[in-house]
Amino acid sequence: MRRRRASSAEDTWLEERLKRSAGDLRAPRGFSARVMDAVYREAMTAGRSEVPGPASQPMRRLYRRVALSFMLTAAVLAGSLLLPRVSYPRLIQPASTGAALGPGPSAAVREALADAAVTVQGALGERLIGGSEQ
Amino acid sequence: MVSERARTAAKTDEELVERVRGGETRLYAQLVERYQDPVYSMAARFVRAGGDAEDIAQEAFLRAYRGLAEFKGEARFSTWLYRITWNLCADWMRRHRKRGRAPLSMEEAREVADGRVDLEGDMLLAEQRRAVRDALDRLDEKYRVVVTLLYFQKLSYEEIAAVLDVPMKTVETRLYRARRLLKESLRRAGMEEPT
DSSP, X not given: OHHHHHHHHHHHHHHHHHHXXXXXXXXXXXXXXXXXXXXXXXXXXXXXXSOOOGGGHHHHHHHHHHHHHHHHHXXXXXXXXXXHHHHOXXXXXXXXXXXXXXXXXXXXXXXXXXXXXXXXXXXXXXXXXXXXXX | OOOHHHHHHTSOHHHHXXXXXXXXXXXXXXXXXXXXXXXXXXXXXXXXXXXXXXHHHHHXXXXXXXXXXXXXXXXXXXXXXXXXXXXXXXXXXXXXXXXXXXXXXXXXXXXXXXXXXXXXXXXXXXXXXXXXXXXHHHSOHHHXXXXXXXXXXXXXXXXXXXXXXXXXXXXXXXXXHHHHHHHHHHHHTTOOOOO
């Protein structure tokens, strides 16, 4: 009990010291006018003379969503056009320019077919020769 | 006939905030005038540099104005404003980590200049005040801020918790430790205690 009373007296003593040292701090003269100048400047720079209320927030949110979906669509379109070109540049080259720029898809197919024909013919020839020998 | 000033002066903070949000920007001046002293004094107590304290106080009001659209009114306008001020002060203190203070604070200098302090008669009192402030300066920032907000800014425990964004229990604990540290510090400085 006595200890609690002593502690409370100490707190009061400390409180008094703190209050005494608090002093009286006031804003400098003309402070509010300077703040309001800055506020008006801010309002003018923002192109409005009033702070937007909560009513304008849904519209802002809608604009943001529209802009975001537009950007996403543009990104998907750009991706779908560019990705195949980057991944398969040889296959996408037009056939007309194939001759000038190198073998196009049709030339490659033709070459493969010719190779296959030679292989098949060779195999058949060998078989025929082998058969006659037998 | 009631003047415009008198009519708006009687408005509550909430009414003024609503009207400013509704487009009456000039009414924000009422809020500035109402809170310029506590906001400035809060900045001056943490920053201790005249120009910087004024800049911080001005920035706090500007930020509050910019954020009015987002202000939901869950806390009181004053608490919200103090919180902005405290965040600015904390940023300033982080940037200027060096602690310590000028030999004569701006506040003390002004008091002397105004003649509010009688240099001869109040020498002892001035010495005591200085000891208390030195003890405060030696406190860790988290303890110093609760003491400052409670004793100098006269905020309630709830307001301090809201300004610092900590639970009320934390405020109580910090305050308890701050008091203990302050008492020890003052005892070492030779200030008498009640027996």
